[in-house]
Amino acid sequence: xxxxxxxxxxxxxxxxxxxxxxxxxxxxxxxxxxxxxxxxxxxxxxxxxxxxxxxxxxxxxxxxxxxxxxxxxxxxxxxxxxxxxxxxxxxxxxxxxxxxxxxxxxxxxxxxxxxxxxxxxxxxxxxxxxxxxxxxxxxxxxxxxxxxxxxxxxxxxxxxxxxxxxxxxxxxxxxxxxxxxxxxxxxxxxxxxxxxxxxxxxxxxxxxxxxxxxxxxxxxxxxxxxxxxxxxxxxxxxxxxxxxxxxxxxxxxxxxxxxxxxxxxxxxxxxxxxxxxxxxxxxxxxxxxxxxxxxxxxxxxxxxxxxxxxxxxxxxxxxxxxxxxxxxxxxxxxxxxxxxxxxxxxxxxxxxxxxxxxxxxxxxxxxxxxxxxxxxxxxxxxxxxxxxxxxxxxxxxxxxxxxxxxxxxxxxxxxxxxxxxxxxxxxxxxxxxxxxxxxxxxxxxxxxxxxxxxxxxxxxxxxxxxxxxxxxxxxxxxxxxxxxxxxxxxxxxxxxxxxxxxxxxxxxxxxxxxxxxxxxxxxxxxxxxxxxxxxxxxxxxxxxxxxxxxxxxxxxxxxxxxxxxxxxxxxxx
Amino acid sequence: xxxxxxxxxxxxxxxxxxxxxxxxxxxxxxxxxxxxxxxxxxxxxxxxxxxxxxxxxxxxxxxxxxxxxxxxxxxxxxxxxxxxxxxxxxxxxxxxxxxxxxxxxxxxxxxxxxxxxxxxxxxxxxxxxxxxxxxxxxxxxxxxxxxxxxxxxxxxxxxxxxxxxxxxxxxxxxxxxxxxxxxxxxxxxxxxxxxxxxxxxxxxxxxxxxxxxxxxxxxxxxxxxxxxxxxxxxxxxxxxxxxxxxxxxxxxxxxxxxxxxxxxxxxxxxxxxxxxxxxxxxxxxxxxxxxxxxxxxxxxx
Numbered sequence: 027x028x029x030x031x032x033x034x035x036x037x038x039x040x041x042x043x044x045x046x047x048x049x050x051x052x053x054x055x056x057x058x059x060x061x062x063x064x065x066x067x068x069x070x071x072x073x074x075x076x077x078x079x080x081x082x083x084x085x086x087x088x089x090x091x092x093x094x095x096x097x098x099x100x101x102x103x104x105x106x107x108x109x110x111x112x113x114x115x116x117x118x119x120x121x122x123x124x125x126x127x128x129x130x131x132x133x134x135x136x137x138x139x140x141x142x143x144x145x146x147x148x149x150x151x152x153x154x155x156x157x158x159x160x161x162x163x164x165x166x167x168x169x170x171x172x173x174x175x176x177x178x179x180x181x182x183x184x185x186x187x188x189x190x191x192x193x194x195x196x197x198x199x200x201x202x203x204x205x206x207x208x209x210x211x212x213x214x215x216x217x218x219x220x221x222x223x224x225x226x227x228x229x230x231x232x233x234x235x236x237x238x239x240x241x242x243x244x245x246x247x248x249x250x251x252x253x254x255x256x257x258x259x260x261x262x263x264x265x266x267x268x269x270x271x272x273x274x275x276x277x278x279x280x281x282x283x284x285x286x287x288x289x290x291x292x293x294x295x296x297x298x299x300x301x302x303x304x305x306x307x308x309x310x311x312x313x314x315x316x317x318x319x320x321x322x323x324x325x326x327x328x329x330x331x332x333x334x335x336x337x338x339x340x341x342x343x344x345x346x347x348x349x350x351x352x353x354x355x356x357x358x359x360x361x362x363x364x365x366x367x368x369x370x371x372x373x374x375x376x377x378x379x380x381x382x383x384x385x386x387x388x389x390x391x392x393x394x395x396x397x398x399x400x401x402x403x404x405x406x407x408x409x410x411x412x413x414x415x416x417x418x419x420x421x422x423x424x425x426x427x428x429x430x431x432x433x434x435x436x437x438x439x440x441x442x443x444x445x446x447x448x449x450x451x452x453x454x455x456x457x458x459x460x461x462x463x464x465x466x467x468x469x470x471x472x473x474x475x476x477x478x479x480x481x482x483x484x485x486x487x488x489x490x491x492x493x494x495x496x497x498x499x500x501x502x503x504x505x506x507x508x509x510x511x512x513x514x515x516x517x518x519x520x521x522x523x524x525x526x527x528x529x530x531x532x533x534x535x536x537x538x539x540x541x542x543x544x545x546x547x548x549x550x551x552x553x554x555x556x557x558x559x560x561x562x563x564x565x566x567x568x569x570x571x572x573x574x575x576x577x578x579x580x581x582x583x584x585x586x587x588x589x590x591x592x593x594x595x596x597x598x599x
Numbered sequence: 600x601x602x603x604x605x606x607x608x609x610x611x612x613x614x615x616x617x618x619x620x621x622x623x624x625x626x627x628x629x630x631x632x633x634x635x636x637x638x639x640x641x642x643x644x645x646x647x648x649x650x651x652x653x654x655x656x657x658x659x660x661x662x663x664x665x666x667x668x669x670x671x672x673x674x675x676x677x678x679x680x681x682x683x684x685x686x687x688x689x690x691x692x693x694x695x696x697x698x699x700x701x702x703x704x705x706x707x708x709x710x711x712x713x714x715x716x717x718x719x720x721x722x723x724x725x726x727x728x729x730x731x732x733x734x735x736x737x738x739x740x741x742x743x744x745x746x747x748x749x750x751x752x753x754x755x756x757x758x759x760x761x762x763x764x765x766x767x768x769x770x771x772x773x774x775x776x777x778x779x780x781x782x783x784x785x786x787x788x789x790x791x792x793x794x795x796x797x798x799x800x801x802x803x804x805x806x807x808x809x810x811x812x813x814x815x816x817x818x819x820x821x822x823x824x825x826x827x828x829x830x831x832x833x834x835x836x837x838x839x840x841x842x843x844x845x846x847x848x849x850x851x852x853x854x855x856x857x858x859x860x861x862x863x864x865x866x867x868x869x870x871x872x873x874x875x876x877x878x879x880x881x882x883x884x885x886x887x888x889x890x891x892x893x894x895x896x897x898x899x900x
Contacts (some may be wrong), residue, residue, distance in 0.1 A: 230721065471645050472645070473719070477638075
């Protein structure tokens with residue numbers, strides 16, 4: 027008892043404290059202290075720094091550092107020619123756009139290099155069942171703005187960086203690689219980030235915005251689970267003639283679900299669009315090795331020909347690649363032409379791509395011109411790339427124990443199949459929530475690195491992200507099946523109705539443009555309004571369920587009816 | 600032993616309570632341990648303090664002179680945190696700019712609080728801790744703009760004397776913030792039966808049901824209570840701190856009661872809206888304002 031008392035008295039003696047403080051300060055002369063250290067200068071990391079820096083009242087309270095291994099001046103000075111587009115594009119939902127407007131970054135986006143998505147066409151590669159949705163029918167407040175806006179990742183990054191340069195409370199430290207991260211040996215609480223330039227940053231809160239192989243996640247020992255899809259996504263910038271006078275502008279996104287994975291056509295300008303083609307790794311390698319004109323023809327075919335022919339063409343490409351004799355443009359053209367003829371696709375149809383002359387778009391377009399994307403004529407040089415697809419979700423977004431005071435955002439916390447274009451939007455959703463969480467904590471005098479302060483962030487984002495991630499995962503798996511009862515169900519139309527609706531839902535979930543920046547984290551008067559909203563939605567949901575049930579019932583009756591009607595005929599044979 | 604004896608005779612401090620918290624002192628800053636409920640409650644208490652100070656400033660200053668978004672809202676104010684424990688509230692108060700003094704009757708708490716504050720070099724230098732009972736501060740001339748005593752009232756021996764001490768330590772127009780627990784069947788069920796006995800989230804023996812204080816008892820106390828007369832504020836003691844109760848409720852400018860409700864689904868506390876039905880049946884916050892000195896009172900009208 028006595029000794030305990032004695033010890034605590036010594037500890038609390040002011041002189042001792044002063045000594046301790048002196049030693050501490052002496053020992054940490056080379057350490058710089060920051061309230062927030064963000065590792066990773068991608069769009070998510072930049073957005074977080076901007077969001078925190080854009081609140082004038084936080085300027086005095088938060089000292090922020092952003093660490094990036096690459097050279098950000100390349101992003102800052104990025105000025106491409108108007109016709110050339112980078113191969114990495116992002117689809118920003120209206121919610122993401124509103125967030126970017128709220129943090130004053132949207133004005134720095136080069137608007138000429140963005141395209142609104144006004145319509146989406148999604149169809150089943152095997153059964154050709156199709157769903158189309160356009161902004162006018164989604165009931166968005168501003169249909170002219172589109173359901174999402176496509177732009178290059180670099181355009182977004184540059185706009186954030188331009189805004190960040192004018193923010194005094196944020197120090198951007200680029201060309202600095204994180205060498206190691208260690209828990210602080212003195213306090214045992216604040217992590218230190220060692221950079222290869224010799225600088226040591228001590229962080230009250232360490233944010234991992236450092237992508238799928240996050241070093242911050244490794245430091246905080248946050249487990250992550252997931253699987254590889256055995257799929258590579260090929261990306262490139264495709265060039266095509268502008269849409270004809272009788273067609274709308276190039277604002278329709280197309281996506282076809284093939285058994286090898288979805289292929290998507292994403293417009294970025296009148297004559298250029300971006301490709302995201304998810305396919306088997308071996309095929310991706312073979313396609314990338316082809317001459318660019320061959321790839322163009324394969325892209326055109328993949329959007330047009332029946333699945334059986336695409337399978338044949340894929341095998342053809344693979345065989346030629348393995349034999350070491352890459353297929354030539356003329357060979358693939360004649361193959362496609364032959365397949366078109368054998369499927370009796372008329373040369374004037376939009377589904378024909380082998381014989382189309384590039385000037386064809388000037389005349390009256392074929393009746394089915396809206397069903398498929400414009401014919402790709404060439405691919406911008408150097409724009410072909412590919413990356414593996416993974417599903418990953420960490421067990422938590424906040425580190426504990428030795429890894430306390432760390433938090434993960436964006437791809438460091440979750441990677442998702444790109445089929446709904448939600449990856450970056452989820453990341454921006456994280457950033458919006460984390461910035462709100464930090465703001466609230468600062469206003470209440472809390473410690474922004476504490477578990478308690480970060481808990482609302484995990485609570486709000488984990489389930490939200492998981493919903494969308496698993497929707498995308500399920501869709502990918504569902505459409506990889508090319509035969510058997512699932513395809514039958516798909517082609518009967520029941521699953522089409524349901525599952526395609528969930529793409530719509532996945533898109534719609536974040537498509538709302540209602541700002542969430544000012545939403546309080548705790549109970550307040552608008553909780554009541556939210557409750558009424560939820561109740562109303564529940565009612566709506568029940569009504570919808572009723573309608574779906576009706577359709578299913580109708581479908582089943584028709585199905586059974588058909589089966590009965592067919593039964594006698596089969597017996598007659 | 601001698602020390603606790605002395606404390607008992609001088610103050611409202613309960614020796615058993617102090618022994619209990621001394622045992623737990625090392626746990627103060629384990630956010631997922633014994634005190635996790637307090638850690639989660641802290642933002643709600645701070646929210647209440649913040650909202651109330653902004654509100655009173657709006658009442659006194661022209662609209663455009665108030666910056667409600669300002670972070671350091673307590674800048675320049677002398678703030679006393681009675682029963683600071685490990686310093687959960689004191690640190691938050693200091694971050695909002697207050698010249699904070701945290702006091703606690705348990706010496707080990709003060710050591711923990713000092714140690715923890717020293718870990719955060721960006722914590723302002725205006726945070727001091729003292730091992731002393733509140734009563735002994737009455738001997739000193741210093742008075743405070745804000746006195747907070749969170750989750751303490753239900754642990755003291757003589758609540759009336761304790762409240763008088765808190766009141767006495769305030770400057771005229773000063774703010775007193777308290778939080779405690781109602782003496783209701785619900786509060787017994789939640790804070791003692793569930794939290795201590797069944798779920799064991801809170802150390803057994805932390806709370807004693809008979810020591811809980813009902814909101815009406817606090818209101819009645821300040822409805823009667825007039826600041827003891829001193830020569831300079833002889834005039835102001837004419838009115839009690841709560842001049843009138845309407846249907847059992849004080850007016851917004853004199854006092855306020857707000858319930859704190861724990862939401863087990865989100866594992867967080869929420870600050871119930873003013874006058875929410877049944878919200879003060881368990882944990883609640885209480886704010887009361889010392890009547891202004893003569894000059895100040897005139898400007899209120």
